[in-house]
Amino acid sequence: xxxxxxxxxxxxxxxxxxxxxxxxxxxxxxxxxxxxxxxxxxxxxxxxxxxxxxxxxxxxxxxxxxxxxxxxxxxxxxxxxxxxxxxxxxxxxxxxxxxxxxxxxxxxxxxxxxxxxxxxxxxxxxxxxxxxxxxxxxxxxxxxxxxxxxxxxxxxxxxxxxxxxxxxxxxxxxxxxxxxxxxxxxxxxxxxxxxxxxxxxxxxxxxxxxxxxxxxxxxxxxxxxxxxxxxxxxxxxxxxxxxxxxxxxxxxxxxxxxxxxxxxxxxxxxxxxxxxxxxxxxxxxxxxxxxxxx
Numbered sequence: 001x002x003x004x005x006x007x008x009x010x011x012x013x014x015x016x017x018x019x020x021x022x023x024x025x026x027x028x029x030x031x032x033x034x035x036x037x038x039x040x041x042x043x044x045x046x047x048x049x050x051x052x053x054x055x056x057x058x059x060x061x062x063x064x065x066x067x068x069x070x071x072x073x074x075x076x077x078x079x080x081x082x083x084x085x086x087x088x089x090x091x092x093x094x095x096x097x098x099x100x101x102x103x104x105x106x107x108x109x110x111x112x113x114x115x116x117x118x119x120x121x122x123x124x125x126x127x128x129x130x131x132x133x134x135x136x137x138x139x140x141x142x143x144x145x146x147x148x149x150x151x152x153x154x155x156x157x158x159x160x161x162x163x164x165x166x167x168x169x170x171x172x173x174x175x176x177x178x179x180x181x182x183x184x185x186x187x188x189x190x191x192x193x194x195x196x197x198x199x200x201x202x203x204x205x206x207x208x209x210x211x212x213x214x215x216x217x218x219x220x221x222x223x224x225x226x227x228x229x230x231x232x233x234x235x236x237x238x239x240x241x242x243x244x245x246x247x248x249x250x251x252x253x254x255x256x257x258x259x260x261x262x263x264x265x266x267x268x269x270x271x272x273x274x275x276x277x278x279x280x281x282x283x284x285x286x287x288x289x290x291x292x293x294x
Contacts, residue, residue: 001042003075006068008035009047013065016054077138093120093280094141096127099226100202101145103245104163104268105291113287120280129269130198136273142281144271147202147243156274158285161292162265165206165241167257168233175239176255183209183261187218190238194229196222202266206241209264230254 011021012032022029040047047061057065097106114122127135132144133152144150149157167186169175175189193203203222210217221238223229227249229240234253243266247256270288272281 001039005035005039006072008032009039009065010069010072012036012048012055013057013061016056018055074138077140080139082139091119091121092123093143093284094123094125094135096125096132096135096141096144096146098128098132098146099126100147100243100246101268103243103248104161105288105294106145109284109287109291113284116287117280117283128195128198128201129271132271136271142272142276142278143284144269146269146271147205147266148200149267149269150271154274156272156276158270158272160268160270160288162267164244165209165259165264165266166244166247167239167259168230168242168246169239169255169257170233170236171251171253171255173236173255175257178257180258180260183213183259183264184215186239187215190219190221191217192221192223192229192232192238192240194222194226194240195224197224205266209241209261213261 008021008025008027011024012018015021015024018029018032022032025032036048043060043064045060045064046058047064049056049058049061095110110122110124114120123141125135125141127141127144127146129144129146129148129150132141132146133150133155135141136144136150137152137154149159167175167181169189175181175185191206193206195201195203207217219238221232223232226242226246230242230246230249230251232238233240234251241264242256270285
């Protein structure tokens with residue numbers, strides 16, 4: 001099976017017309033037909049129903065189209081990433097981030113780094129830790145920041161800091177009058193967890209805090225975003241745990257309570273491709289270390 005055949009079939013599957021597909025590929029129609037037929041022979045399956053107008057993909061053809069499109073997309077990602085990694089004058093830096101890290105020192109570091117490295121084009125993408133792993137390996141980003149380490153041998157996880165969690169409660173509630181509170185006091189409240197997917201996530205870290213203390217979690221409510229979780233707290237749906245820095249998200253209808261339990265923290269993780277020695281990655285780490293030291 002040749003890459004050319006995959007590209008030919010992709011064009012045919014997209015247009016369902018041999019003439020239009022041949023025009024897109026800048027080849028003669030007989031050459032296209034021949035390559036598709038050879039592909040069908042090699043696979044031992046008919047991919048296209050030629051008896052209908054327009055053409056129709058068979059079940060096997062639809063499956064092959066879905067899979068081959070992913071292969072072609074992945075090959076393009078590899079090509080792009082390899083070109084960037086091999087270019088000593090690389091001018092593009094992709095950075096992925098989970099929403100909660102934007103309340104830390106990271107925005108300040110990003111601003112300072114972009115000012116000091118005006119020759120670099122910095123692209124930011126909001127991604128979960130799972131999405132960051134895929135994007136790092138595909139070359140779509142060079143750095144990822146999240147709360148969850150990525151368990152992948154191709155990814156290098158760097159622990160930047162541990163941040164304490166606080167409890168967000170509705171401002172009118174009795175809990176809002178507390179100066180500090182223990183986790184065991186939360187079991188009678190509806191616990192709002194986020195993100196709901198993908199897992200593992202900050203939600204699992206919070207549940208772990210209950211588990212290690214032998215505390216059974218009561219009622220839970222799952223949502224996908226930090227902002228939504230805080231909004232649900234304001235609406236009186238329940239309570240939620242947040243990284244301490246998120247208190248900057250000041251709202252009159254939400255109170256933030258310090259936890260009296262020790263070790264209730266969430267990590268701030270920086271992830272890179274293992275073995276990536278691009279110089280500006282080191283420069284960015286230096287900028288982060290300076291920010292942490294301040």
